[in-house]
Amino acid sequence: MAVIISNKSLNLVLMLCLFLIISFAEGKQIGDIGFGGVKATARCQKVYGVEAGDTCNGIMAKFKLTAHFFAINPNINCNTIFVGQWLCIAGTTK
Template sequence: MAKANNMTTMFLNLVLMLSFLLIVSMAEGRFLPVFGKAKSTPQCDSVVGVRSGDTCFAISQMSNMTAKAFSAINPNLNCDALFVGQWLCVAGTAN
């Protein structure tokens, strides 16, 4: 009985250790890219400061950019909350 109990304990320890490694691996995204490739950081070559009355659409049009390209090089930008003096990227690569 003691030997069976010891084997069960070893098996449970192994399962716990593998579960822990899997969770850490997924959190780090290094070994098992389950959720896809990590996004790279956009590279900005030119910026413009927001002036009173500017909109994302107007700035992208002024820079001859599509809305998709403008959004790609300005990730996390909330176009409804632009403020005077905010720097926006108007030329660069989104990788």
């Protein structure tokens, strides 16, 4: 027994599929449906301007920082820090 789907029903299904595909591709949250965890928000209380010769490890040692350094600087790329870049050296995450 064959099931006949009307054009309106088919269009509705296709639109919903397209909506979901776009949502997945954009990685945005739809209502209460989300993908991945909630990202922590860093609040910086003290900053340091990178100087010539600085490295992430050197800055961490200089200010006695732990892995918390990466939590309060979530977008840092230690291979590309540059002179004048502001890094958070004291702060909290929520």
